[in-house]
Amino acid sequence: MSNDTKDLQPNAAGVLSTRICAGMLVLYAFYYARSLIVPIVTAVVLYLVLRPLVRHAQRLGIPSTVGAIGTMLGLLVLLSLSTFLVLQPARQIIAEAPQNLSIVKARLATITDKLKAIDRAAEDLTEEAEAEVGEEEKPVPVEIKQPNWNNNLSYLSGTGNVVSFLTICGALLYFLLATGDNLLRSIVRALPNLTARRKLVEVIQNVQEGLGSYLAQVTSINAGLGLSVGIAMWALGMPSPVLWGVMAFAFNFIPIVGAIAGACVIGVVALVNFEPTYYAFVVTGTFLALTSLEGQFITPAILGRSMSMSPVLVFLSIVVWGWMWGMMGVFLSVPILIAARMTCEGYDGLMPLAMILGAATPETATPTAPVPAPEPIIQPQSAVVRIDDPTSSAMPSR
Structure with a gap:
């Protein structure tokens, strides 16, 4: 092989650096265009989860447009009912927040006083150590300004953002449910060969089944x-027990972080409403006991090994997408992680990344029976691929 040919071969380090740079640029694009990408990603996730309902309605003879409208109306009714149940108690708690914070501060005065005493002792030791050092040896104080994350902690801040999010997400979700299959058929037809078409259909099917199965089981x-x-909470005497039940339901879609945030909220409300301070810790401990029981025993038993994910990767996904997209990124972090894992499982070159994300090794993976391909639809004098169901194997016409 000549030296010129060797020079043209890609360097492994250069390829890796190029991919890292490309990944960073993609992440920056996701961050920069978050006001547009977040509703689109939300709509796509909801489409993959709700699409089986529309497909089932089509088998019953209901048009896809009617099924899409019915599915969205059902989702809207559930969201409206949940909002109605918790809106008034939530408003009351938010309105009384300044007064409640002062009460919490007074109830925790004993603990805070001890912490302040520790801080004062540490400051005294520091001052004594600095007194022994001459003025000429004193270090120059340096102030480190922390980056401002406040703008990224809440994506849906303001009426305009909420209206824009709901409009884009709702309209796109309807069109995907009503005509998304036609778009999938067009994408499959555009692929160059049968192998690529089959692979894409299998990946879409795996992502849809993975997301649908995970979200359905987690919702239950x-x-x-x-x-x-x-x-x-009702048995312990907490006010508005329905609010805390709905809060636990919503927060538990966020692994690890949701349980901690829910415990903090319930702990603050319990400190305000109950005079013995220890009783607030009893209420908070009860909430943590229930969430721990669910997280350590119930969820692993139901989801099983096939949906197990590393807590480290889940936490990092929550942090990264939450920083980039705010609260909606926090809720979308786990579905994005699952979709990435299912996509990587479909391609041999990405299988190592899928294994890092929690996929079973080929030796330990449970074998599944191959799904027979449907009969090809013959259309004379044409080479058109017809796919009645994009989640089934694509076959070219003869």
């Missing part, structure tokens, strides 16, 4: 947790 688990938390 969270509903049971919300019911248990509501009953427990």
Whole structure:
């Protein structure tokens, strides 16, 4: 092989650096265009989850447009009912927040006084150490300004952002549910060969089944947790137990972080409403016990090994997407992680990345029976590929 040919071969380090730079640029684009990308990603996730309902309605003879409208109306009714149940108690708690914070500060005065005493002792030791050092040896104080993350902690801030998000997400979700199959057929037809078409169809099917299965099972688990938390809060005398049940249901879609945030909120409200300070810790401990029972035993038993993910990767996904897209990124972080894992599982070159994300190794993966390909639809004098179901294998016409 000549030296010129060797020079033209790509360097492994150069290829890796190029891919890292490309990935960073893509992430920056996602961050820069978050006001547009977040509703689009939300609509696509909802489409993959709700699409089986529209497909089932089509088998019953209901047109896809009617099925899409019915599915969206059902989703809207559920969201409206949940909002109605918790709106008034939530408003009251938010209105009384300044007064409640002063009450919480007074209730925790004993703990805060001890912490202040520790701080004062540490400051005294520091001052004594600095007194022993001459003026000429004193270090120059340097102030480090922390980056401002406040703008990224809340994506849906302001009426305009909410209206824009709901409009883009709702309209796109309807069109995807009503005509998304036609778009998938067009994408499959545009691929150059049968192997690429089959691979894309399999990836779409895996992502849809993975997301749908995960969200359906997690929604059922969270509903049971919300019911248990509501009953427990009612038995302990907490005000507005329905609010805490709905909060537990919604927050539990965020692994790890959701349980901690819910415990903090319930702990603050319990400190305000109950005179013995220890009783507030009993209420908070009950909430943590229920969420821990769900997270350590119930969820692993139901989801099983096939949907297990590393807590480290889940937490990093929550942090990264939450920093980039705010609260909606926090809620979308786990679905994005699952979709990335299912996509990587479909391609041999990405299988190592899929294994890092939690996929089973080929030796330990459970074998599945191959799905037979449908009969090709013959259309004379044409080479058109017809796909009645984009989640089934694509076959070219002869």
